[in-house]
Structures are given as structure tokens and as C-alpha cells.
């Protein structure tokens with residue numbers, strides 16, 4: 001199916017519907033609503049499902065676009081420690097409110113919405129300390145099932161991390177709310193100065209989203225180190241000042257020569273691999289900061305040279321997930337349009353082609369793929 005058909009999909013109605021009855025159709029023609037399930041690692045199934053009626057405080061969202069994510073690819077390959085399979089799949093999405101539960105005052109049927117897939121409780125030990133990213137509820141009640149025709153947004157997410165999408169913002173760009181919130185959180189910790197040289201390790205979608213955010217913040221020099229000709233090419237096209245191929249023998253020397261030979265002030269690790277973490281620690285300048293952004297496989301470790309850590313006065317930071325204030329800031333960045341974040345979405349497929357999407361991701365043939373019902 002061509003991307004032409006994807007962009008010319010008919011506009012849906014927002015009429016209320018009986019359970020199991022489709023209020024409109026896209027890709028699925030006249031069939032029942034569908035939901036993708038990760039049955040076991042490497043096996044996806046598109047199943048029929050009955051969209052639930054939203055209870056008090058909840059919203060049933062008709063999905064217009066979901067985005068592929070590196071987290072999804074990791075789970076597709078090896079399962080996920082937090083999910084019991086089979087499980088609905090996909091957590092970056094935007095759509096239209098198809099049915100609004102009792103007591104939701106701020107949104108109504110037909111509203112175009114964007115939401116993060118999690119929200120904190122607001123009342124626990126961590127929430128009290130402004131570390132809502134560590135709230136147990138955020139992970140335990142994560143909304144999954146973005147690769148579907150409909151998704152239920154539960155009351156805690158409606159109340160804290162759901163926003164009205166501006167009409168001018170494309171649905172696929174609105175679906176970047178979650179990954180951008182992660183990036184905003186990382187950058188809040190990193191506190192890059194405009195005068196600094198920043199090295200990003202990893203040229204995947206998160207590395208390039210970090211790069212775009214630093215560019216938009218006016219940081220002087222943003223360098224991306226990674227592998228793969230197409231990814232490095234995209235990094236350059238999207239605005240990296242310099243791109244370093246880590247498979248080349250002179251890569252370490254190229255990084256060391258940055259910043260007048262002092263090395264980068266800030267290194268943001270975006271590979272989620274032990275090698276990437278070790279590389280980030282090794283390459284930062286004396287007195288610099290390292291942000292370990294990509295989560296590694298459970299049970300892995302890096303070694304930290306205590307002499308280097310102490311006498312080189314390093315600061316190591318490890319942001320996880322995001323807080324409501326990061327989601328709000330990500331929302332405002334997307335609405336402002338100055339980031340050009342939509343440029344990292346470089347493929348579009350139908351929901352019925354989800355298996356192809358993961359084949360593309362496996363080959364690193366796309367950065368982010370829009371999945372359109």
C-alpha cells in the first residue's frame with residue numbers, strides 16, 4: 001500500500017458508538033476495530049477487539065497516528081521486564097476523542113488530543129519531592145495499545161498528561177509528545193549552556209531528537225557520533241554541526257579535538273548499550289557532564305575509573321522517564337513549531353502493515369515510522 005493512500009485517509013466521524021460497532025472506517029474497511037498484540041518476542045498479531053466505553057474521568061481515543069519507538073523494538077526482540085505477554089503494544093499516539101466519560105470537563109467528543117502514556121499519582125513519597133518520574137503508578141498503569149484503532153485513556157492520564165492538539169499540528173508530530181518529554185527531562189538535568197560543545201552518542205531517533213532540542217535552544221556546537229551511513233546522513237541533514245562515524249579508527253581523536261582540544265563539555269548517551277555508556281564516560285572533558293539517557297539491558301554494568309571520576313571532576317546524570325512539567329514543556333515545544341521535530345518521522349505505514357514496520361526498524365532503515373489506522 002502506498003503512502004499516498006495513507007495521507008488521503010478519510011476523515012472519521014466522532015459519533016458515539018455501541019460497543020463493537022465501528023463509527024467509521026479507515027484501513028480496516030468495514031471490519032471491526034483492531035488492536036495489535038505482542039504475542040511473544042518476534043510475533044505480532046492484529047486482533048479484533050471491542051473498544052471499551054470510558055468510565056468516569058476516562059476518554060476513548062480514536063487513534064489517528066502511532067509512532068514506532070526504540071523501546072518497542074527492544075520489547076519486540078526480547079520481551080519487556082514490565083509486561084506480561086501477550087500485551088497490547090505501542091505507547092506514542094495521538095487521535096480524536098470518540099467518547100468521553102462522565103465528569104471530564106476539559107475535553108469533549110471530537111477534540112483532537114495528544115497524551116503521554118503515563119501519569120504519576122501526585123501523592124506518594126517521590127511525587128512529594130518533585131520526582132514524579134519515579135512514581136510507581138507511572139509504570140504500573142502505563143497506557144499500552146497505540147497500534148490500534150482505539151485506545152482507552154484512563155482518568156489519571158486524562159487529568160494530568162492529556163492536551164488539546166492545535167489544528168495546525170499534524171497528528172504524527174503530536175504523537176512525539178512522549179519521546180520529547182523524555183528528552184526535555186534529560187535536558188533539564190543536563191543544563192546545556194549556549195556556549196557549549198555537546199556530543200551525542202547514538203544517531204537513532206532519540207539521539208537526533210536530543211540534537212534538535214539542543215539546536216532549538218541555541219547551543220553553539222552539537223556533534224553526533226554514531227554508526228550506519230543512513231543514520232549519520234540523517235543526522236547531518238537534520239542539522240548536526242559535525243557527524244563522527246564511531247567505526248572509523250580516528251573517531252576517538254575526532255572527539256578529543258572538539259572544543260579546542262578539551263573535548264565535549266556535555267555528552268548525552270543515547271544508545272542504551274554498555275559500550276555507548278563506557279564511551280560517553282571516556283570522552284567527556286575534565287569538569288564535564290555525562291547524561292546516560294538510554295536504558296541498558298538488565299544486569300549489565302559499566303566500570304568507572306575512580307581517579308578519572310574524582311580528579312577530572314565529572315558529573316554523571318541518569319534521567320529516567322519524565323515529570324508532568326516535562327510533558328507540559330514538550331507540548332509547548334511541539335505547539336511552537338520551532339523544533340521541527342516531525343522531521344525525524346521518515347516513513348509511514350498502515351496499521352495492517354505493522355510487521356513491515358518492525359522489519360524496517362530491525363534494519364535501521366527508518367528513524368521513526370508513523371503507523372496509521
Ligand SMILES: [Zn+2]
Nearest residue numbers: 069071092179
Ligand atoms: Zn517511546
Ligand SMILES: [Zn+2]
Nearest residue numbers: 121124127135
Ligand atoms: Zn506518586
